[in-house]
Amino acid sequence: MQVNKPEDFYKNVSKALAQPDLKMIIRRTTDKAEKKRAEAIANFPEFENARMQGQKVKDHTIKYMDHYLAEFEKNALAQGAIVHWASTGEEATKIVLDICRQHKAKKVTRSKSMLGEEIGLTHAFDNSEIERIETDLAEHIIQLAGDPPSHIVWPAMHRSREDVVKLFREFHLDPTYSEEITDLVRSARRDLRTKFLTSDIGISGSNFLLADSGSTCTVTNEGNAELTITPPKVHIVTAGIEKLVPSMAHAVPLLRLLTRSATGAEITQYITFHNGPKRANDADGPEECHIVLVDNGRTKMLADGMEEMLRCIRCGACMNHCVVYKHIGGHAYGSVYPGPMGSVLTPHLDSLEVANKQTHACTLNGRCEEVCPVNIPLPKLIRSLRARSWQKKYEPLTNRFIVQAFAALAKRPRVFQLFCSCGVVFMKLFSRQGWIKYMPLTSGWTRNRDLIEPESKTFMQQYRKMKKAKSDGV
Amino acid sequence: MNNQKSDMSRASIFSAIKNATPTITKDAETIQQEALEILKESEFARPKLSSDDATEALVLRIEAGLVIGTSCEKISALDDLPASVNQFLGKYSLPQELKVQGIDRLQKLNWQGISTDIDIQKDNTVGLCWAEYGIAETGSFVVHSSTEMPILLNFLPLYLIAVIPKSKILHYMDDYALIANEIAKKGETPRNMCLISGVSGTTDIEGVLVQGAHGPEILHIIILEDQ
Numbered sequence: 001m002q003v004n005k006p007e008d009f010y011k012n013v014s015k016a017l018a019q020p021d022l023k024m025i026i027r028r029t030t031d032k033a034e035k036k037r038a039e040a041i042a043n044f045p046e047f048e049n050a051r052m053q054g055q056k057v058k059d060h061t062i063k064y065m066d067h068y069l070a071e072f073e074k075n076a077l078a079q080g081a082i083v084h085w086a087s088t089g090e091e092a093t094k095i096v097l098d099i100c101r102q103h104k105a106k107k108v109t110r111s112k113s114m115l116g117e118e119i120g121l122t123h124a125f126d127n128s129e130i131e132r133i134e135t136d137l138a139e140h141i142i143q144l145a146g147d148p149p150s151h152i153v154w155p156a157m158h159r160s161r162e163d164v165v166k167l168f169r170e171f172h173l174d175p176t177y178s179e180e181i182t183d184l185v186r187s188a189r190r191d192l193r194t195k196f197l198t199s200d201i202g203i204s205g206s207n208f209l210l211a212d213s214g215s216t217c218t219v220t221n222e223g224n225a226e227l228t229i230t231p232p233k234v235h236i237v238t239a240g241i242e243k244l245v246p247s248m249a250h251a252v253p254l255l256r257l258l259t260r261s262a263t264g265a266e267i268t269q270y271i272t273f274h275n276g277p278k279r280a281n282d283a284d285g286p287e288e289c290h291i292v293l294v295d296n297g298r299t300k301m302l303a304d305g306m307e308e309m310l311r312c313i314r315c316g317a318c319m320n321h322c323v324v325y326k327h328i329g330g331h332a333y334g335s336v337y338p339g340p341m342g343s344v345l346t347p348h349l350d351s352l353e354v355a356n357k358q359t360h361a362c363t364l365n366g367r368c369e370e371v372c373p374v375n376i377p378l379p380k381l382i383r384s385l386r387a388r389s390w391q392k393k394y395e396p397l398t399n400r401f402i403v404q405a406f407a408a409l410a411k412r413p414r415v416f417q418l419f420c421s422c423g424v425v426f427m428k429l430f431s432r433q434g435w436i437k438y439m440p441l442t443s444g445w446t447r448n449r450d451l452i453e454p455e456s457k458t459f460m461q462q463y464r465k466m467k468k469a470k471s472d473g474v
Numbered sequence: 475m476n477n478q479k480s481d482m483s484r485a486s487i488f489s490a491i492k493n494a495t496p497t498i499t500k501d502a503e504t505i506q507q508e509a510l511e512i513l514k515e516s517e518f519a520r521p522k523l524s525s526d527d528a529t530e531a532l533v534l535r536i537e538a539g540l541v542i543g544t545s546c547e548k549i550s551a552l553d554d555l556p557a558s559v560n561q562f563l564g565k566y567s568l569p570q571e572l573k574v575q576g577i578d579r580l581q582k583l584n585w586q587g588i589s590t591d592i593d594i595q596k597d598n599t600v601g602l603c604w605a606e607y608g609i610a611e612t613g614s615f616v617v618h619s620s621t622e623m624p625i626l627l628n629f630l631p632l633y634l635i636a637v638i639p640k641s642k643i644l645h646y647m648d649d650y651a652l653i654a655n656e657i658a659k660k661g662e663t664p665r666n667m668c669l670i671s672g673v674s675g676t677t678d679i680e681g682v683l684v685q686g687a688h689g690p691e692i693l694h695i696i697i698l699e700d701q
Contacts (some may be wrong), residue, residue, distance in 0.1 A: 029681045049519035056512045064505050066491045079663070085484035095480065137687055138678040154678060161680050185676060185684040192688065193596050213658050223629050223674040223689035226666075230625045241487065246509040249651035253519055256647075263677070266521075267612040269542065270689075271669040273654075278665050283576075283624035285665050295483070299490035307494075 006334035009357035016332040029157045033320040036264025053253045058311035068211040075214030079276030081289040089119030092294045105200035111225040112136035113205020117336040135224040150330030153316040202228040206239040212247040215273045235286040242310040257373035261315040297348040311374040318368035340368035340378045356389035420458040528643045531610035541613035543673030543685045546695040573601045576622045601631035608643035619666035634690040
C-alpha cells in the first residue's frame with residue numbers, strides 16, 4: 001500500500017471518500033468507542049475532578065520539564081539503564097539501530113508505540129538487515145498488509161475480518177482455515193509465540209516516565225509488551241520527553257483517565273513498570289536496558305506556545321468523536337497522528353507548510369475538547385495554527401483572494417449588502433425545486449451534496465422588513 | 475561518536491526548554507511541594523468502591539464481571555489451596571500439571587497428585603503465582619519480578635491462578651504507589667512491577683473482544699484469608 005503524505009491531504013481525502021465501505025468500517029469501531037466511553041464516564045461521577053487533576057499533573061511536569069528530565073535520567077541510570085538523547089526522529093532511529101547492530105541482532109520484537117511510528121523506526125528496520133516483528137495484534141495485521149496505522153489505539157481498524165483471514169492464511173506458518181475471529185486470534189497467538197521467545201531485542205514505548213524512580217511504563221490489553229520485553233537479552237525503550245510525570249502516584253490519575261477515554265474500559269489488563277535491567281538473581285528479564293529520550297519537535301511546541309498539546313496521553317478520544325475523522329479515516333491525514341490531535345501535532349513533527357491543510361479540516365464543533373481527558377483546547381490550538389498558516393502565506397492563492405475580498409466587502413456595509421442581494425439572485429438562477437445541484441465556485445460542496453436554495457431576500461432585507469412591520473404595528 | 479551526539483542532543487534539549495521557559499527557576503523543594511499538592515486531590519478524583527472493605531470490594535468487582543475473564547474464591551488456609559486448584563483443573567478439564575512459582579510456601583504444600591515445577595515453556599497450560607498485592611479499585615493483582623518470580627509465568631500459560639493474601643489487598647492504585655515508593659526508599663525496587671487486571675484480550679479484529687490474545691485466557695483469583 002502506498003503511504004499517504006500530509007501535503008497531499010485533499011487528494012488523500014478524495015481517495016478515502018471514494019472507498020465505499022471505509023466510513024462503515026471506521027464507524028463500527030469509533031461509534032462503539034464513543035458509546036463505551038460515555039458509559040464509563042457515567043459510571044465515574046468523579047470524572048471532572050479526575051480530569052482537572054490529570055491536567056494539573058501534566059501542566060506541572062511540563063512547567064518543570066528540565067527538572068524532571070534530569071531527575072528521570074539520574075534515577076534511570078541508578079537503576080542500571082543506559083539513557084540516550086535524541087533531538088530528532090532520525091537520531092533516535094539511528095541510536096536504536098546502532099544498539100541492535102552492536103548486539104548483532106537478527107530479529108527484534110516490538111510492542112506498539114506511536115513514537116516508534118513517529119520517528120520512522122518501522123521503516124528503518126524494513127530498510128535494514130534486521131527482521132522486525134510487531135507483536136500487538138493490530139500492528140501484526142498491518143505489518144502483514146504493509147499498511148501504516150489508521151488509528152492510534154486500533155491501528156488496523158480499516159481492515160475487515162475478511163482481509164485478516166486472507167493475510168493470516170498467506171503469512172502464518174500454521175494458519176487457521178476458520179473465519180471465526182477467536183480462531184484468527186489463536187492463529188496469531190501460535191505464530192507469535194516462538195517469535196517472542198527467540199527474539200534478540202525487545203523494543204517498547206513508554207506511556208509514562210516516572211521521574212522519581214527512573215521507571216518506564218507499558219500499558220496494554222494483550223500483554224504483548226511484557227512478552228516482548230522479558231525474553232530477549234536487551235530491552236530498548238523509545239519515549240517522547242513529554243511522557244514524564246513526577247512519580248507513580250502522579251501516573252495513577254492519568255491511568256484512570258487513559259483507558260476510560262480510549263476504550264471505555266475502567267483499566268487495561270496489564271500495567272507494568274520497568275526499572276532498568278534484570279537484577280542479579282532474577283528468574284528472567286533483559287540483561288541490558290536502553291532508554292532513548294526523544295524531542296522531535298516537542299521543545300519547539302513548548303517555545304511556540306503549544307505546551308497544552310504536550311498534555312496529550314494518546315487516548316484517541318478526540319478522533320473517535322471527530323466528525324471529519326469518521327468520514328475520512330486515519331490514512332487521509334498522511335501522518336502517524338490523525339484526527340484533531342494529529343492536526344496540531346503533525347505541523348510540529350513535519351512542518352506547518354506541509355500539514356496546514358489538516359488544520360482546515362475541522363468544523364470547530366468542539367467535541368474533541370469536550371472529551372479530552374486532560375482538557376487540551378484543541379479547537380483553540382487548531383485556530384492558532386490556521387492563523388499562523390495565513391501569516392506565513394501557506395494558503396492557496398484562491399483562498400487568500402476570497403478571504404481578502406470578503407474582508408474588503410465586510411468593511412463596507414453598503415457594498416456588502418449589495419453584493420449579498422446580487423448573490424441571492426445569482427444563486428436562484430441555479431436552483432431547481434428548492435435545491436442547487438451545481439453552481440460555479442461551489443463544487444467542493446455540490447460534488448457530494450446539494451445546496452439549499454436561499455431565501456428570497458438577504459438577512460438585512462428581512463431584518464429591515466421585520467423591524468418596519470413591528471414599528472407599523474406599534 | 476554516538477555518545478557524543480547523544481550528549482549534544484541532551485544539551486540542546488535542555489537549552490531549548492530553558493529558552494522556552496526562561497522565567498521558571500524554582501528550587502527542587504518548591505517543585506516537590508507543588509507536586510504533592512496535586513496528589514491531595516486524589517481523594518475526590520477516584521471512583522467510589524462498592525464496599526469499604528477492600529477484599530469485599532475486590533470480590534464484588536470480579537463477581538460483577540468487571541474484570542475480564544476472571545473468577546475468584548476465598549480459602550481460609552493455605553493447606554486448602556491444592557483442593558481449590560484441583561477443582562479449577564477439573565472445571566476446565568485441564569491436565570494435572572502446574573507451573574508453580576518457586577517459593578517454599580507453595581512448593582511445600584501437599585499437591586495431591588498434581589505435578590508441580592517451575593520450568594516454564596512456551597506452551598504451558600496452567601500457572602500458579604503468589605501475588606504481592608491486590609487492588610480493589612481495578613480488580614488487580616500485583617507481581618514483582620524476583621529470583622522466585624519469573625514474569626513469564628504470568629504471561630505464557632493459557633490458564634492462570636493467582637493467590638492474594640487478604641491482608642495485602644489495597645483499596646486504590648494510589649495505595650500501591652505509596653508502597654512502591656517505600657520499596658524504592660529501601661533500594662529494593664524490583665525490575666518489574668506488574669499490575670494485572672484480568673486476562674489478555676484484544677478487540678483488534680472488528681472490535682470483537684477475544685480473550686487469550688497472547689497471555690492467559692482464564693484467570694482465577696484465590697484470596698487467602700489467614701494472612
